[in-house]
Amino acid sequence: MKVLICGAGIAGLTLAWWLRRGGAEVTVVERAAGPRSDGYMIDFFGSGYDVAERMGILGTLREIAADIDELVYADPRGRRAGGLRYASARAVLGGRVLSLMRGGLETVIRASLDPGVEIRYGTSITEIRDVPDGVEAELTDGTVFRADLLAGADGIHSVVRRLAFGPEDRYLSALGYHTASYLIRDAGLAEQVGRRAILVGVPDRQAGVYPTRDGALAAFLVHACPATALPADPRTEIASRYRDMGELTDRLLAHCPEDPYYDCVAQIRMPGWSRGRTVLLGDAAHAVSLMAGQGASMAMGGAYTLAVELLGADTGAALERYERRMRPFVLAKQESGRTSAEWMVPHQAWRIALRNRLFGLADLPGGTALMGRAFRNLSSSVIPAA
Ligand SMILES: Cc1cc2nc3c(=O)[nH]c(=O)nc-3n(C[C@H](O)[C@H](O)[C@H](O)COP(=O)(O)OP(=O)(O)OC[C@H]3O[C@@H](n4cnc5c(N)ncnc54)[C@H](O)[C@@H]3O)c2cc1C
Numbered sequence: 001m002k003v004l005i006c007g008a009g010i011a012g013l014t015l016a017w018w019l020r021r022g023g024a025e026v027t028v029v030e031r032a033a034g035p036r037s038d039g040y041m042i043d044f045f046g047s048g049y050d051v052a053e054r055m056g057i058l059g060t061l062r063e064i065a066a067d068i069d070e071l072v073y074a075d076p077r078g079r080r081a082g083g084l085r086y087a088s089a090r091a092v093l094g095g096r097v098l099s100l101m102r103g104g105l106e107t108v109i110r111a112s113l114d115p116g117v118e119i120r121y122g123t124s125i126t127e128i129r130d131v132p133d134g135v136e137a138e139l140t141d142g143t144v145f146r147a148d149l150l151a152g153a154d155g156i157h158s159v160v161r162r163l164a165f166g167p168e169d170r171y172l173s174a175l176g177y178h179t180a181s182y183l184i185r186d187a188g189l190a191e192q193v194g195r196r197a198i199l200v201g202v203p204d205r206q207a208g209v210y211p212t213r214d215g216a217l218a219a220f221l222v223h224a225c226p227a228t229a230l231p232a233d234p235r236t237e238i239a240s241r242y243r244d245m246g247e248l249t250d251r252l253l254a255h256c257p258e259d260p261y262y263d264c265v266a267q268i269r270m271p272g273w274s275r276g277r278t279v280l281l282g283d284a285a286h287a288v289s290l291m292a293g294q295g296a297s298m299a300m301g302g303a304y305t306l307a308v309e310l311l312g313a314d315t316g317a318a319l320e321r322y323e324r325r326m327r328p329f330v331l332a333k334q335e336s337g338r339t340s341a342e343w344m345v346p347h348q349a350w351r352i353a354l355r356n357r358l359f360g361l362a363d364l365p366g367g368t369a370l371m372g373r374a375f376r377n378l379s380s381s382v383i384p385a386a
Contacts, residue, residue, distance in 0.1 A: 001310065004029065004137055004147040006125050006160045010048075010102070011282025011299035012153030013109040017055060018307030020114045027147075029123040029139060031154070035110060039102030040181035040261065041066065041197070041210040041218045043293055047301025047329070049096050050383040054304070060108050065098040066213050069195040073356045076200055076246030082356025093379055099197075101183075101212055105296060124154075128163045128278060135277040149315060150278045153303070156268060158284035164275050169228075175289055175341050177265040178225040180238050184217050184255035189248075193217060200245055201352050206345045207242050207249040219252040222265065222290075222345045234262035265289050265341075267334050273326075274319040281306055286330040291344055292337030294378070301382040302326050329382045336378060 001024045005012045008030035016026045044052075044061070052058050072083040090097055110119075120141075127138040128150060135150045152160025162168060190211060199208040204224035209217050223241050231237035235256050242249050268287040273280045282299035289295065305325050309318035346352050 001025070001149065001315075002147045003027070003149045003151060003310075004135075004145050005151045005153055006137075007152070007154035007158075007282075007284070008032075008035075008106075008110070008119055008121075009153060009155060009282065009299070010106055010109065010296050011284070011303050012151070013106060013113065014051065014055075014300045014303035015151055015153060015281060015307055016117045017109060017113055018304055019310065020117050022307065022311035024311070026117045027145070028117065028119045029125065029145075030119060030121050031124045033122045035107065035121075037103040037107060038183055038261070039104075039106075039218075040220055041212070042100055042102050042105070042296050043097060044100050044105065044296060045093050045097035046294055046297045046379040047304075047381045047383050048294075048297030048299070049098070050381045051300040051304045054383075054386075055109070055112060057108050057112050060112075061098055061100060061105065064104045064108065064213055065100055066211055067195055068099050068197050068211065071197045071199065071359075073352075073359065074198055074200050074248070076202060076244070076249070078246060078248060081201075081353070082358075082360045084359045096379075099210070101218065102296065104213075125150075125159055125163065128160070130276040130278075133277075148277065149310070151306070152278065152280045152284045153282050153299075154284055156263070156266065156283040156287045158280065160278065161268075161270075161280055161284050164278040165270065165280075171268050171270050172228065172266050173269050174226070174228045174264050174266045175291060175338065176224055176226050177222050177291075177341065177345060178227075178230070178237075178262065179265050179290060180219075180221045180234060180256075180260045180262045182219050182255070182257050182260040183212070184219055184252065185215070186217065186251065186255060187215070189251050190215055190217055198248065200249055201345070201356075202245060203347055203349055203352065204345065205242060205245065207245050207252060209248065209252060217252075219255070221252075224345065224347060225264070228264050228266070230262060230264065234260055238262075265291060267337060269334065273323050277315065279306065279319055279322070286326070286334070288330065288333040289337045289341075291341040292333045293340075294333050298330065298333060298382075301329070305382060326382060329380065332380070
């Protein structure tokens with residue numbers, strides 16, 4: 001089987017890994033000029049963790065995982081308003097959770113790929129045509145690529161989705177927030193932050209910082225904003241939105257680069273993920289949003305499921321089975337993303353205060369069991385036990 005994958009992110013690389021292992025001929029086209037190493041901190045558990053274990057990369061992921069002791073909710077004056085020890089969260093997940101930079105996870109998957117997988121950087125797709133028993137894609141380098149299957153793993157703003165299924169606004173459902181993130185180096189601030197993730201919250205806004213493994217800090221900003229259109233100058237937008245949120249936030253703003261990651265927080269909801277010999281996976285098919293906190297995990301779970309089905313059945317049946325297996329999990333995570341949005345970045349001060357108190361309960365006797373129930377639902381995995 002000859003497969004063209006669009007997007008060398010977490011979903012695309014994981015699919016390439018498993019298909020190649022099953023003997024497929026795999027080519028990946030990636031719009032970026034080279035490997036992307038930056039990003040934001042992700043909590044990695046559930047399906048993604050299970051897939052990583054089967055790929056034999058958990059040991060390497062542990063080596064690059066951040067050492068975070070505590071998640072602290074603070075007010076703009078820097079006073080602790082609530083929090084959660086990571087040990088409690090780890091305990092309820094049976095230790096099966098890591099804090100990883102998105103770019104780090106991608107790097108580890110890429111490094112473990114069979115050299116037979118070709119990755120063409122600086123390349124994308126401009127047109128897709130169905131042909132008997134396959135698909136043809138016109139690439140930005142002017143060539144035409146014929147494959148048995150085209151897999152769109154090109155993220156929430158997928159070009160494959162637009163070309164094969166229609167415009168983005170048919171499928172993108174905004175949750176009413178914008179987010180930004182960037183990596184900074186500030187030794188003084190890193191010392192002050194220590195091994196804590198600190199989130200400063202006021203109604204409609206949250207500014208956070210996570211320590212990374214190598215001494216850098218990952219800034220993570222979310223604010224309420226109903227528009228899906230993005231500002232022309234994200235840096236100026238960030239500076240004005242977060243300007244009165246205390247000293248820690250001011251330090252983060254002072255380091256904001258010209259071109260931070262900036263996007264609206266949204267989900268992708270589609271009635272079907274394949275058409276002919278084109279299939280979508282990861283955020284392109286079913287972004288759950290950062291509010292669900294499991295997009296990377298679902299991207300890996302979906303890639304694994306798709307590969308297993310493709311290697312075991314004829315393509316049409318495999319695409320149907322992939323979707324049947326994934327959809328219930330996706331719907332549950334999307335539902336949890338919509339519900340948790342109003343608790344992650346509340347509109348009201350009372351909700352922030354209540355959230356901060358509830359998080360503190362997890363560290364009390366009995367709290368871990370309570371939290372365990374919530375987390376077990378959250379971390380349900382699409383990967384069947386071995
Ligand atoms: C701030 C933030 C925090 C998050 N926190 C978590 C978390 O805690 N836990 C978690 O599991 N998930 C989290 N997520 C979600 C997670 O990062 C995504 O769900 C995940 O990265 C999706 O992977 P993907 O491979 O489908 O898409 P992407 O990571 O978006 O990768 C898509 C790839 O396709 C490439 N591409 C795009 N367009 C084209 C094109 N036209 N042609 C060729 N290539 C193209 C891109 O360059 C990229 O390499 C978070 C997301 C954000 C924004």
